[in-house]
Amino acid sequence: MTPCTQALPPLFALGYHQSRWNYNDEEDVAAVERGFEDHAVPCDVLWLDIEHADGKRYFTWDPSKFPQPRAMLERLAAKKRKV
Incomplete structure (x- = not known):
């Protein structure tokens, strides 16, 4: 019987994710x-609140x-960051 393996998550998912309540604006x-x-x-990732x-x-x-x-x-993506 072949062992069942799970696909690895994308590499960015294992990196640091910055999250906080309420970024005021683009600046x-x-x-x-x-x-x-x-x-x-x-x-690797910036999470924006609602x-x-x-x-x-x-x-x-x-x-x-x-x-x-x-x-x-686009600026963040150019630096390999996700939002």
Whole structure:
């Protein structure tokens, strides 16, 4: 009988995940991300709380706090970080 094995999770899932309640805006996310770089702390994922959403509706962005979400996500992805 062949042994049953589980597929390995993606490598980023095993890395450090930064999560906190309420990032205020795009600059706040960038400041936290810069802190990891300035202190040479590896960080694979930044979790945003529901406060980033427009009216706390899933799959939306608050346009006043996150006016350029695509650009923010692209900057983080360029550094191999996920959101």
